[in-house]
Amino acid sequence: MRRIAFALALAASWTMLLLWAARVDLAAPFAPAEEREFPGDDFTTVFGKGGADADRLRVESPGEAFTSLESLTPSDLDAGTFPTLRYRFADFPRTLELSLIFRTVDHPEDVAISLPWPGDAMRTFDLSQIPEWKGRVVEIGFAEFPVAQLVPPAEGFKPFELVEARLWSRSWQGDLAALATDWFGAWPWTQRSVHALGRDTDTPRARSLVLCVALAVVVALVWLAVLFRRNERELAIGGAAVVVAVAWLALDVAWQAGLWGRLATTRAVYADRSWLQRGRTIADVDIAAAAEKLRILLRGEPMESRILVYAEPQRGYELLRFIWHMLPRNVAVYAYAAPFATSIPDGALIVFYDTDVWRTDAIWKHLLAHSQRVTASGSIHRDSFEPSPSVVFRYRRGP
């Protein structure tokens, strides 16, 4: 009898916990009272090429910068009335990231929200957590681009279909579905993944799965303590151990699924490549190409030559990647040398990566007053007709 009571109490408590986790509005109906449907062929491609295929939109190729964008202009759509987004794609490649893009009357600038990889199933997202989602919606759409820093841009795109999108009014069904998408959606690795998982996207997230599982365990333990007497202590301890083990395993299964999802992205790019090709297949091909160009320019320089690279402060990632690709040249970040500017030796090479401060900034012009621009002999670079990502000066202190 106690065991039945335990099971019932647990089911009731966990259901309440789930409703709390999903931020279910108890006053809302189970199914949405209002719905707006947008079949795929309602969307038009803004970037990229595609066309209607039955009631879907088939996107065949990306636009500039390997990005594609499909959008529509809904009529009389109030954001607050429809806080739940449902969307479905087909054949969506692992190598692309998906974002929701919208504009409202209140926020005429584009708002972009990263969404988890959609797969082929219907996914749901809770828009009520986005502060900008209010007022009349002017435009709504989806953008796709190669997974940042992981997938070489030219290899990210493969044709896919936008099947449909829907907007729902608030409902239990929508809130629970959004929770499922949030908890079990596939997100790619990011640079922040080694610091704190769960903080590797800026997308507003649902209540924490870990916290909810922990609370579910606590609830189970409380019911065990309440319903089982001292003489059933062993059963209670055993039950507690099982509850904890199942909770841990549940979290771990979700994590393993996430790992497989991430691995699928990596496999899509690298699995068919040899070891040598894997080592050379990188996402920042443009930076590597710029580094290679500079290496060729400086091939006559001794390896000891000091090379200092300057880039705009907001380009820190690109600067460090440029330096990484320049290795084993004797290269360093100019910003670290700036406090010791008087110690920069004559003959040191100063490289300006993707910036023209050397000709627009008075301080730089003064510093380089006696320095000599380094160009390949006979190169068109000398006349600056061809834009080059890096400009090199041989530093001279002057008299």
Added chain:
Amino acid sequence: MDLSPIYFIAWVLPALVGSGVWVALRGSVRTAGDACSAIGFGWLIGVFLAAECARLAAKTNTAYAFATTWPWLAAIGVAAWIVAIVRIRRSPMTASAKEPRPHIALRVVWWLLLLWIVVRLLTVGEEASLRPVFPWDAWSAWSTKPKTWFILGHYEPYVSMLDWLSHPKDALRTAASWSYPETLAWVQLWFASAAQYWNEPLVDVVWCGALAAFALAAYGCWRAIGLGAWIAIALVYGLVSLPLIDAHVALAGYADLWVAVTLGLATLAFSRWLILGERGQWALAIALALLLPAIKLEGLVWLLAFGAVVIVDAVRRRRRSRAVLVAGGVLAAVALVAAIGALTFSWNQIEVPSVGTFAFSWHGVGGAMLASLFTLPNWHLLWYLVPVLLVARRQRLRGDRAARLIGLMLLIDFGFLFGLFFLTTASAWAQDFTSANRLILQLVPSVFVLAAVLLRPVAASAADRDTAIPSVAPRVPA
């Protein structure tokens, strides 16, 4: 270019050499789990030996670090195995009771957990082996030196920016990470030179080896101190399943995992010494702890905490000779601090060379720390369960010397982290969810060692001994 067979040798040789060292220190391989410990400890010991040999012997031809170094490593291995065999032959054959065969359900659990561990390691290992180095500090700090040295073909010292600028004719290098320890760079060079070209996937997959080796070592050690097979593997599974640890293998390149497994190994060996009285394990624990600052600068803090606990243990035992040894170790550590550069204190700040200046004041980062530990998907339920375990086993924690000492070490370590994040400007690392979790990660394997010590059967730790008497009867290998 295909994979060179020499690359496989670069994986196997450290295990052969290191396991020889471990068995020589252990003196026998008769306790349950010894084979696992020998391979697990052995591989990591061997890799560190390979790195140090390469540092000594291959500076002028870094691209051939493996070819230059392997004879040295093999010689160490042969010597170690000779000592090991002599010690095994001399060690008395102890009649040991066979463990009762566990219930079929527990055996099924054991196999399922093992399968799940293997699946996890294969998943993260494949991820690491597919892609070039990815996370920021991996390529901007930890792989900069080995990549440069390997492609250059020889070692060139990294110096500060001012030194680099001031000596333009000298073969010097600089980087933001110029003062970072170089052991991990030589580990990477060992494997890259065996692969015979600079290949990041082949270097990065070594991170998976480090986790797998620690898992083996831990399983073996926990069996040896009396844990049942299924509890030991459940603990190993618990560790290997932690998402942030998996992320550090899948996105290999940071040094935190190496600090974590090295401190974890030192704690494992120390726990064996405390519980089983194996003197070789004491020496191994000290050696591994001394290695910590050579992997990453904060390893010095963990070394000092470890050293403090070793001193407490030695004083308790009232063994003057050992205390002298320990005092020597601490002096060496202090000398190391001096070598790295004197810390500069003032009333409101501390300056750590190459790391930064930290001003003292209270910082309310509790929310961020709680999120890191309890709500973000980094640690599953670990930080919910640890306090429960400590409360449930509080008597063991008080009464058992091994638990008390390891607990003391972790208390110092976590106290340091508390001070760092709540009392200094390093709080920004917690607030922006960057270094805080990674520093905690470095302590996690040792937390599991404490959990294992607390969970071992009661009879095995009944006495709080002053002398090193094995508290667990040796058993036939499982």
